[in-house]
Each structure stands twice: as structure tokens, then as C-alpha cells.
Amino acid sequence: MTVLEADARAATEEIFDLRRRLAEAQQAHAEEVRRNQAFSRIAAAIGAHQSLSETVQAVIDGGVELIGAQFGAFFYNVIDRAGESYMLYGLAGAPDEAFANFPMPRKTAIFAPTFDGAGVVRSDDVLADPRYGKNTPNQGMPEGHLPVRSYLAAPVKTADGLVLGGLFFGHREPARFDSRAETVIMGLAAQAAVAIEWNRAGEAGDRELTERRRAEERLKFALDSGRLGSWELDVETRAYDASDICRSNYGRGPDQDFGFDDLVATIHASDRDRMLAAMDEAIRTGGEYDIEYRVVIPSGETRWVHARGRAAVRDEPLIGGGVRRMAGVSLDVTERKRAEERQRLLLNELNHRVKNTLVTVQSMAAQTLRAASDLPAFREAFEARLIALSQTHNLLTEQNWESASLREIVDAELEAFGGRERLDFDYARDLRLNPKATVAVGMAVHELATNAAKYGALSTPGGRVSIAWSTEPASPETSARLRLRWTESGGPPVPPPTRRGFGARLLEKGLAGELSGVVRLAYDQSGLVCAMTLPLAALEP
Amino acid sequence: MKTLAALKVLVVEDEALVSMLVEDMLGDLGCEVVGPAAEIEEALRLAGSAEIDAALLDVNLGGRPIFPVADALKARGVPFAFASGYGEAGLTEPHKGSAVLQKPFREADLRRVLEGLAAQVV
Numbered sequence: 001m002t003v004l005e006a007d008a009r010a011a012t013e014e015i016f017d018l019r020r021r022l023a024e025a026q027q028a029h030a031e032e033v034r035r036n037q038a039f040s041r042i043a044a045a046i047g048a049h050q051s052l053s054e055t056v057q058a059v060i061d062g063g064v065e066l067i068g069a070q071f072g073a074f075f076y077n078v079i080d081r082a083g084e085s086y087m088l089y090g091l092a093g094a095p096d097e098a099f100a101n102f103p104m105p106r107k108t109a110i111f112a113p114t115f116d117g118a119g120v121v122r123s124d125d126v127l128a129d130p131r132y133g134k135n136t137p138n139q140g141m142p143e144g145h146l147p148v149r150s151y152l153a154a155p156v157k158t159a160d161g162l163v164l165g166g167l168f169f170g171h172r173e174p175a176r177f178d179s180r181a182e183t184v185i186m187g188l189a190a191q192a193a194v195a196i197e198w199n200r201a202g203e204a205g206d207r208e209l210t211e212r213r214r215a216e217e218r219l220k221f222a223l224d225s226g227r228l229g230s231w232e233l234d235v236e237t238r239a240y241d242a243s244d245i246c247r248s249n250y251g252r253g254p255d256q257d258f259g260f261d262d263l264v265a266t267i268h269a270s271d272r273d274r275m276l277a278a279m280d281e282a283i284r285t286g287g288e289y290d291i292e293y294r295v296v297i298p299s300g301e302t303r304w305v306h307a308r309g310r311a312a313v314r315d316e317p318l319i320g321g322g323v324r325r326m327a328g329v330s331l332d333v334t335e336r337k338r339a340e341e342r343q344r345l346l347l348n349e350l351n352h353r354v355k356n357t358l359v360t361v362q363s364m365a366a367q368t369l370r371a372a373s374d375l376p377a378f379r380e381a382f383e384a385r386l387i388a389l390s391q392t393h394n395l396l397t398e399q400n401w402e403s404a405s406l407r408e409i410v411d412a413e414l415e416a417f418g419g420r421e422r423l424d425f426d427y428a429r430d431l432r433l434n435p436k437a438t439v440a441v442g443m444a445v446h447e448l449a450t451n452a453a454k455y456g457a458l459s460t461p462g463g464r465v466s467i468a469w470s471t472e473p474a475s476p477e478t479s480a481r482l483r484l485r486w487t488e489s490g491g492p493p494v495p496p497p498t499r500r501g502f503g504a505r506l507l508e509k510g511l512a513g514e515l516s517g518v519v520r521l522a523y524d525q526s527g528l529v530c531a532m533t534l535p536l537a538a539l540e541p
Numbered sequence: 542m543k544t545l546a547a548l549k550v551l552v553v554e555d556e557a558l559v560s561m562l563v564e565d566m567l568g569d570l571g572c573e574v575v576g577p578a579a580e581i582e583e584a585l586r587l588a589g590s591a592e593i594d595a596a597l598l599d600v601n602l603g604g605r606p607i608f609p610v611a612d613a614l615k616a617r618g619v620p621f622a623f624a625s626g627y628g629e630a631g632l633t634e635p636h637k638g639s640a641v642l643q644k645p646f647r648e649a650d651l652r653r654v655l656e657g658l659a660a661q662v663v
Contacts, residue, residue, distance in 0.1 A: 348627060348630075351626055352626045352631075354626070355627075355644045358644070359556075359558075359562065359626075359644045360558045360559060363558040363561055364558060367561060436603060440557060506561070509557075509561075510557025510558065513577065514557040514560075514579050515579075516580060
């Protein structure tokens with residue numbers, strides 16, 4: 001071979017070599033580009049804010065693709081009450097069943113660096129790794145495990161060191177994962193950590209948001225159920241925000257303007273200064289605002305509102321001598337106020353009645369004493385009158401102190417004197433009397449019956465009493481009236497009394513005066529006759 | 542200034558037993574009873590025109606307040622006292638401070654109140 005030939009061959013070989021190196025470089029470049037494209041595609045998938053399991057799957061699939069692994073797995077930590085536990089996992093390159101029958105990996109010698117977050121474990125042949133097979137019960141991979149020789153594992157941990165889980169890759173042949181693969185997986189693990197942390201934060205945020213919504217719904221339900229309105233006031237700007245129920249407490253619809261000035265204007269003029277003073281006090285001291293006031297709603301109706309509130313943020317320091325915001329509730333208490341007013345009137349009315357009754361009893365005692373010949377006579381007459389008064393009260397109490405019937409009054413007062421047997425009375429008809437007339441007529445009938453029992457028709461076995469009554473409609477001369485006639489018969493002749501006793505005075509003057517009528521007593525030979533003419537207007541309930 | 546003897550006292554009271562008691566007490570004190578009136582209309586008539594030195598007014602006359610009668614007496618310069626189970630609490634604002642005879646009352650209480658009224662009679 002000539003020198004020329006040798007040169008030509010060398011040149012040719014050099015060209016071939018250059019071509020081969022060029023092809024190799026191009027292939028390596030293409031591989032690098034492909035890998036980079038894959039990495040960014042995978043990084044995008046991981047960072048796409050999907051669900052946790054989707055993120056995990058993107059990490060494993062990406063890892064398998066990037067380093068040419070046969071199997072990939074991601075065991076991620078879920079802390080249960082017992083402590084550490086790796087409960088969940090994702091797989092690539094093997095069906096889910098490949099691990100389904102194995103217990104979750106424990107912190108064995110080979111796994112510990114991963115789950116403790118110590119660092120990457122890469123082994124060309126895991127079966128030869130000094131850390132492998134050191135733990136009972138399996139002393140290595142359990143029976144039926146995927147055949148792993150090349151092994152690469154990296155912890156997935158957050159920036160502040162919290163281990164979220166571990167990424168594991170395997171290949172059935174040894175020495176498949178180089179240092180480059182290790183770098184790739186470390187990058188992937190960092191990506192995964194960020195994605196998972198983001199995902200968890202998102203879930204926690206969602207949970208918090210849901211929890212807040214629920215709490216708000218519960219609060220709204222509670223407020224609505226109690227017809228409680230809620231409000232908030234910006235103390236500086238006087239911006240006032242009121243719920244629908246709060247607005248309705250002030251007679252405003254949900255769509256009507258209702259600002260702080262409207263609120264103040266709605267409050268009854270007599271209560272306004274008190275309300276403003278209470279609010280200023282609460283703002284200045286950060287104390288409770290608790291007040292009841294009248295409001296005059298746009299329809300003109302006056303209602304009562306109970307408003308309560310305090311500094312919106314309790315721990316917020318007082319600024320410039322006052323709080324920044326106030327929040328509170330409002331409740332329409334009109335019904336309660338009306339009930340209280342009714343109660344107060346009722347109590348006053350009761351007091352009035354009791355006091356009047358006491359004076360009545362005082363009067364009866366004084367009158368009875370004037371006429372009584374001795375103390376036993378006083379006691380007998382006084383007790384009888386007291387019981388007669390009590391009977392009329394019983395009848396009125398049965399009817400809610402609204403009225404009593406003439407028939408019942410007659411029955412009650414004559415019961416002690418033989419009752420119906422010696423009485424001619426038309427029980428088929430009846431007339432209702434107001435409380436005042438009930439007491440007056442009841443006491444009158446009692447006095448007549450007592451007198452009859454002592455001196456008149458009821459003092460002898462054959463005597464009788466007739467009570468006849470009728471009503472007369474109004475005429476041009478007189479108003480409508482009741483005519484009632486008490487007639488005794490069959491008793492001893494009754495001479496007119498030498499001096500007018502309590503009974504006669506009560507009937508002729510008292511009853512007539514009280515009921516604006518006329519009462520006449522006639523001492524007839526056959527017995528006493530009492531004729532009453534009383535205007536119905538004074539009797540009717 | 543007048544003494545109780547022959548003092549003409551208008552009594553407005555709608556319950557017979559109560560007005561009988563008041564009449565008796567006033568009689569014992571030597572006063573002359575005008576009325577008793579059991580109705581507002583009658584009371585107003587007497588308050589406006591009857592010859593009276595003083596008046597004793599039941600606050601509640603069959604459910605109707607007595608105050609128009611009090612106003613008529615005030616206009617005429619006739620001193621009066623309210624008789625009430627409520628005490629002063631039963632009075633409306635313009636009449637707070639008026640003499641009040643709390644029911645039930647003793648004759649001595651009535652005398653004291655009447656002496657106060659008689660002192661105002663010119």
C-alpha cells in the first residue's frame with residue numbers, strides 16, 4: 001500500500017469516524033431534546049392542579065418514561081392515628097394487582113432512607129445491596145413480587161422537610177439506572193412534592209371554605225329561625241349593612257335602601273337620643289350595645305326592636321378612642337312588648353279590683369256594725385254578706401270576669417234560703433250582666449233574701465218569693481231598661497221599718513245610684529215588694 | 542281656710558258600698574256630701590255648677606278615667622283629692638302631685654286629706 005493509499009484510507013476512516021460521531025452527537029441531541037420535551041410535558045401534567053391521584057399517576061408515568069424503568073410506584077404517606085402508615089400508592093408498568101396482595105412497605109433498611117427523607121437510593125443490583133434482605137419476615141422481596149434488580153428510590157418531601165411519600169423505580173435487569181436517571185428522578189420528586197403540597201393546600205382551603213359556608217348556613221338558619229336580623233356598621237364611614245330580616249324589622253324590603261341615616265331616622269324620636277348615646281358608648285369603650293327602642297316603620301306603624309351588638313373583632317385594639325366596626329343582631333320584640341303591656345295593665349286592673357274589694361268589705365263591716373245589736377249578730381250578718389259578695393266573684397271568675405247571668409246570680413244568692421223550692425222564677429229566660437251590675441244585683445238579692453228570711457215570707461213555712469223580670473226597649477222618653485220585681489207572699493204582714501237599715505239603704509240609694517236607676521220598696525200587707533227599674537246600658541256587658 | 546265642719550264635699554264614686562262608706566265617714570267628720578255621683582256626666586255637671594268646697598274623686602269610674610272632672614275642678618279652683626287603689630301610679634302626668642287617698646283608707650286618713658284640701662279653700 002502506497003503512502004497515498006494509506007493516506008486515503010486514513011482520511012476515509014477519519015471521515016467515517018466523523019460521520020459516526022456526528023450521527024452519535026445528533027442522536028444524543030435528539031435524545032436530549034426528546035427527554036427535555038418529555039420532562040416539560042410531564043412537569044406540566046404534574047403541575048396541572050389535578051386531583052391527588054391524577055398528580056401521583058402523572059409523576060410515576062413520567063418517571064418510568066424518563067429513565068426507562070419497567071416499573072414505577074409512588075407510596076404516599078397518610079398518617080393514621082397509630083402513627084406512620086403508607087396506605088396509598090400509584091403504579092406504572094404493572095397492574096394494580098401486582099401489589100394488591102402485599103402489605104404496604106415498611107421502614108426496612110432498604111426503604112428507610114426514602115421514607116425518612118434521607119436521600120436517593122440507587123442500586124445497580126438491589127439483590128446485592130448490603131441493605132437488602134435484612135428484615136423479617138420476608139428477608140427481601142416477598143414471594144411473587146415483581147422481579148426487580150435495578151432499583152432507584154427518592155423521597156418526595158416538601159421544602160421544609162416533611163416527607164410526603166417515596167418514588168420507587170425498578171427494572172428486571174441490573175445496572176439500568178445511571179447518575180443521570182438519579183438526577184432526573186430527584187427533579188421529578190421535587191416537582192411532585194410541590195404539586196402534592198399545592199393539592200393538599202387546595203383541599204385544605206376547599207375544606208375550610210366548605211366549613212365556613214356550612215357555619216354561615218348554620219348561623220343564617222339559626223338567625224332566620226329566631227327571626228333575628230344581623231347587621232354590621234363601619235364606625236368611621238357609617239356604612240351600615242343589614243340582613244333581609246334586619247331590614248324587615250325596620251319595615252324595609254330586601255331591595256330598599258337602608259343605610260345608617262335611614263336606621264336613625266326610623267327610630268322613634270323619643271328613643272333616638274338614647275339609642276345614639278348607647279351606640280357611642282359601645283363604640284368608645286368597645287363594650288356591649290344592648291338596647292330596646294321603638295321604631296316608626298314607613299307604613300306609620302310603631303314597633304319595638306331589640307338591638308344588640310359589639311365591636312366586630314373582639315381582640316381588635318381600641319383605635320382613636322373607639323372600635324372600628326360593630327356587628328350585631330336585631331329582633332322584633334313588638335309582641336313581647338305588647339304582652340308586657342297587657343300584663344302590666346292586668347296587674348294594675350287586679351290591684352284596682354283587690355283594693356276596691358277591700359274597701360267594699362270595709363264598708364260592709366262598718367255598715368253591719370252600725371246596725372248590729374251585739375257582736376254575735378254582727379258576726380252572723382257580716383259573714384253572710386262576705387259570702388254573698390264572694391258568690392258574685394265566683395260567677396264572674398268563671399266567665400273571665402266579663403259577665404254573669406241573672407239566673408245564676410239569683411240561684412247563688414238564694415241557695416242559703418231554701419233555693420228554688422220556695423221561689424217562683426222563670427228559669428227559661430236569662431240576661432247577662434256586666435261585672436259591676438253582677439256585684440250590685442247580687443248584693444241586692446242577698447239583702448232581700450236575708451230580710452225575707454228574718455222578717456218576711458221566708459220566715460214562715462208557707463211563704464214564697466216571686467222574681468219576675470222583663471226588658472223594655474228604648475222609647476222616645478226612656479232608654480232600654482230592665483224591670484225586676486221581687487214580691488213576697490204568704491209571710492207575716494210587714495210594717496215599714498222604723499229606721500232604714502243597711503239593706504234598704506243599699507237597695508234604694510246604693511243600687512239605684514250605682515246603676516242610675518230607680519228602686520222602690522213597698523211594705524205591703526201581704527209582704528215586701530221591691531221594684532227595680534234599671535237602664536240596660538248600665539247592666540249589659 | 543275652712544274647717545271640716547260644714548265643708549261641702551263632692552263625692553264621685555261608682556260603687557254603692559264604697560260611696561256609702563265615704564258618705565258615713567264624711568258625715569262623722571261633719572262634712573256635707575254633694576252627690577255621690579256614679580257617672581262622669583253627673584260628676585261633670587256637679588263639678589261645674591254645684592256649690593262645693595272640695596271634691597273626692599274615684600280615679601276609675603266604671604272603666605272611664607276621672608280626669609276630665611279633675612280638669613273642670615281645677616278650672617274652677619276647687620281643691621280635690623283622688624281616691625285610688627293604684628296610689629299615685631294610677632295618675633296621668635298632669636295630675637301627678639295631686640292629693641291621693643289610697644284605698645282602702647281609715648277615717649283619720651280621710652280627715653288628713655280633707656284638712657289639706659280645706660286649707661286651700663279661700
